[in-house]
Amino acid sequence: MxxxxxxxxxxxxxxxxxxxxxxxxxxxxxxxxxxxxxxxxxxxxxxxxxxxxxxxxxxxxxxxxxxxxxxxxxxxxxxxxxxxxxxxxxxxxxxxxxxxxxxxxxxxxxxxxxxxxxxxxxxxxxxxxxxxxxxxxxxxxxxxxxxxxxxxLNAFDKNDLETLINRAIEKDNILSKKNIELKETDALLRLSGGDARKLLNAFELIINSFNENKIIITDKIVLERIQNNPARYDKTGEQHYDIISAFIKSIRGSDPNGAVYWLARMIEGGEDLKFIARRLLISASEDIGNANPTALVIANNTFQAVSTIGYPESRIILSQCATYLACSPKSNAAYAAIKLAQQKVRETGDLSVPLEIRNAPTKLMKELGYGENYKYAHKYENNFANQEFLPEEIKGTKFYEPGNNTRENGQREFLKQRWKNKYDY
Structure with missing residues (x-):
């Protein structure tokens, strides 16, 4: 064989x-x-x-x-x-x-x-x-x-997958002896989901379905000859990633109906419940964030509950969390802030911590000025002292921009009052 x-x-x-x-x-x-x-x-x-x-x-x-x-x-x-x-x-x-x-x-x-x-x-x-x-x-x-x-390791991109197909045609001991003309690849690449093994298995299945000497591969032929072999729910393949993507995008788009439908698809397909719960945790922070901080608490409790209880009861907890997150106000401000800050770190490298906010546990450090002139916020009116917390080279850089929702608009007003002469909020 x-x-x-x-x-x-x-x-x-x-x-x-x-x-x-x-x-x-x-x-x-x-x-x-x-x-x-x-x-x-x-x-x-x-x-x-x-x-x-x-x-x-x-x-x-x-x-x-x-x-x-x-x-x-x-x-x-x-x-x-x-x-x-x-x-x-x-x-x-x-x-x-x-x-x-x-x-x-x-x-x-x-x-x-x-x-x-x-x-x-x-x-x-x-x-x-x-x-x-x-x-x-x-x-x-x-x-x-x-x-x-x-x-x-990342899923194979289009160029990788096309290289793999061409290598199979040109170098494989069996396929290289066949007269194969590859006219279109979009359907094959789409079906693979970036999985090289899945791509080659599908390609071999199509090649073996031909009795003719001349084998012409088109998108239509690929879909015709593979459509009778669908996976109900491939927990390790394309559907695994497509359906979790649809699930999270339904939550992000504030549609509890879409969220609970895609959740049901995953549960019926036998998806790992902790995998679903982890994605809810991420969404609670990435897509909701400070617009409703309670979302992260609920998502974390959901993860703990799912880890303890298991199937089938966990489906109810996951449904509660998913519909709650979908119905929650949305903000990606915290996500955007860390992306900007990481980009700045990559651009500027290891900038020195300002002396006044350095730790000074030893006498030498104190003599060198560590912690000198630090303003302890709680000693000042409204527990706020105007001071610089960023390195000199990037002082005044704003990373966090509150979202447009009730809670973060309150944060915006708070920051405006505190930093009106420094940051444009």
């Missing part, structure tokens, strides 16, 4: 690897580490089909390290310890090249399973590479996360 196209085309070297230039391109964050063989423990976080497993294999090959792999779906603590023991023995006493242990879907490991990795990573018996489609901040224990670098 032939291997699937996606497996036949799996890159073996960095030169053949498509996409993720920010990690493995000429100036990629991992490029020099891989070339020098200085590999830290790391976690790859990204959607399915973005090359996480492939990249782990390439790193092991190009750094000349023994490679062990486990799947979090089927492995327990005993499996982890057995592999660590083998890795310790294969590493030897006189080598700096620690064996690599790759764990697919590491977010599915329980706390005890993750705990079993800590000593091996800490002692350097293994170099851990974990792969996850979920935010590691929530799914990986903090002790393990602090010992790993987190690298984000």
């Amino acid at each position: 032939n291997e699937p196209l996606a497996e036949r085309l799996r890159p073996k070297t960095l030169e053949d690897y498509i996409s993720q230039a920010h990690l493995v391109g000429p100036k990629g964050a991992l490029t020099q580490s891989i070339k020098q063989g200085l590999i830290p423990s790391m976690i790859f976080w990204g959607p399915p089909g973005t090359g996480k497993t492939t990249l782990a294999n390439i790193i092991a090959t190009e750094s000349g390290r023994p490679f062990y792999t486990l799947s979090a779906i089927s492995s327990g603590v005993k499996d982890v310890r057995d592999v660590i023991e083998k890795a310790k023995q294969s590493g030897g006493l006189f080598t700096t090249k620690n064996p690599i242990l790759f764990i697919d879907e590491i977010h599915r490991f329980s706390k005890s399973q993750q705990d079993s990795l800590l000593q091996a990573v800490e002692k350097g018996w293994i170099t851990l590479i974990g792969a996850t489609t979920e935010n590691p901040s929530f799914e990986v224990i903090s002790a393990l996360l602090s010992r790993c670098q987190v690298y984000i």
Whole structure:
């Protein structure tokens, strides 16, 4: 039986690897580490089909390290310890090249399973590479996360996907012998959702559906030949991202009906309830923010409740939260403020903290002027003292612009009274 196209085309070297230039391109964050063989423990976080497993294999090959792999779906603590023991023995006493242990879907490991990795990573018996489609901040224990670098892999863009299709036509042992004319790619790319594996599986399915010698690929043919194989709800594929996007945009657009419909689609499809709750938490801050700070409290309580109660009762809590957020006044002012501030930091670098607002815990620091002339706000009328809190080079820069809603209009008036001679509110 032939291997699937996606497996036949799996890159073996960095030169053949498509996409993720920010990690493995000429100036990629991992490029020099891989070339020098200085590999830290790391976690790859990204959607399915973005090359996480492939990249782990390439790193092991190009750094000349023994490679062990486990799947979090089927492995327990005993499996982890057995592999660590083998890795310790294969590493030897006189080598700096620690064996690599790759764990697919590491977010599915329980706390005890993750705990079993800590000593091996800490002692350097293994170099851990974990792969996850979920935010590691929530799914990986903090002790393990602090010992790993987190690298984000992005969904393939249009150019990456087209390169992949053309490579399949030109270089695959089977497809290269066929007479294939690729006239249109939009439908294929749309169906892939940025997932390289999904793209190649669909492409191979279409190619195999032809009996003719001449194979002409058009958008119409793609839709005709794939439409009989729809996924009801692909929790790891395109629908996963499209439906959560529709859900959040319904909340942002203040439509509780759209929000509860897309919520029902996810629940009926078996979506991870904590994934939904996390997105509600983000929306409460990004889309509502200071227009209604209670939204964040409710979203956080929703996450805690869902984590405790589980299905099916959690669907009611999620519905309450989603409809509450949809009916709440909206503001992205806090989101816009941090984006502007981060941009300014990237532009200006590490500017010095003004002396008057520095901490002065020692006598020397006090003698150097740390904290001198600081105005303690509570000693002044209305608990306010006009002073500068930004570095000299960017003083007077306004990052936060309150939104146009009842609560933030009140904030605007407060800031106008306090900073009328400095910021234009």
